[in-house]
Amino acid sequence: MIKYPNGKVYIPPKRDLTSENKPVKNIFNAANRGMGLEEDINLSNEYYNNLGLCLIYKRPTPVRIVKCDYSSSRKITEAYFSEKSTTDYNGVYKGRYMDFEAKETESKTSFSYHNIRPQQIIHLKSVIKQNGIAFFIVRMKYYSETYLLKCEDLFAYMELNSRKSLPYSFLKEKGYLIKEGYSPRLEYLSAVDRAFFN
């Protein structure tokens, strides 16, 4: 049994896989929920990486490969998604290691811990221990607001409160609002500066 720092038991999110005609990218609810934000971050990373401001990549989806097609050099015919034990993004900024996860929610009032896996919390705590930079990018879709939230702040709140979600008011108070624009879509490095380099 896996538990959150506040003692709550982790229950994996249910997946809706009944429809046979769903397009591939809709297979996993949990993954799909973050699609718009993910794309914004990927484009911002491309912009930042090209300018040489940082070097951040999305980690490839972990896949266990079982069978390949021997007539083709690159085709895989049987594979399985593995459980992700780390986060979506990592890399280097101003010489420091940076590691973060992106999540978005439709809720008006809070950001649920539901989609944060306990393994990710363990991983992000190790990042902090190694003096790396660890945070979440949380988008509150209802308000069209995207925040950087330091893991230190999130974990401290989680440990002191038995809630299953982080209230929006906490995000507003402790989070760093990320300016959105055209290029980069998300000026998240400036939020990183305010949060970690001040």
Added chain:
Amino acid sequence: MIKYPNGKVYIPPKRDLTSENKPVKNIFNAANRGMGLEEDINLSNEYYNNLGLCLIYKRPTPVRIVKCDYSSSRKITEAYFSEKSTTDYNGVYKGRYMDFEAKETESKTSFSYHNIRPQQIIHLKSVIKQNGIAFFIVRMKYYSETYLLKCEDLFAYMELNSRKSLPYSFLKEKGYLIKEGYSPRLEYLSAVDRAFFN
């Protein structure tokens, strides 16, 4: 056309995919060549990560997923290997970002550039630019020796010499010999200390 820093044109390694009965792990010659070393590094990382000495992970193999089996939540039925544009390993050590690639060779005399992709060189140069730690772990199987080679040293040599490989003598002179043992199999962090923290 992709070129190495010394102007040599990059020709992707040929793959032998003719036999229909090869086990999965033998499909790709180039990938397979590094299997023993990779396992040693993975086990060493596990050891180091568990002790909290660093946080280094192997990047998952990048795969483009095309079709999934809708009756199972985790099965992929069609996917393709994507070209790797980064390295095998990255993470954080003593607060600094660390990024490296592992290679082994049977040769007695040199380490061929053949399996280093130009994109990987671009990536590792960006790591250096961001003040990260970048290196290769090179195993000379004939001598049962494993070296850490700083990317700065490798790239400087590549740019000054038109050879297609790095001579063993250069590895012995500029590389940092990695002590091998039982646990960790490769004491590569002590070589990192000597190479980057002295």
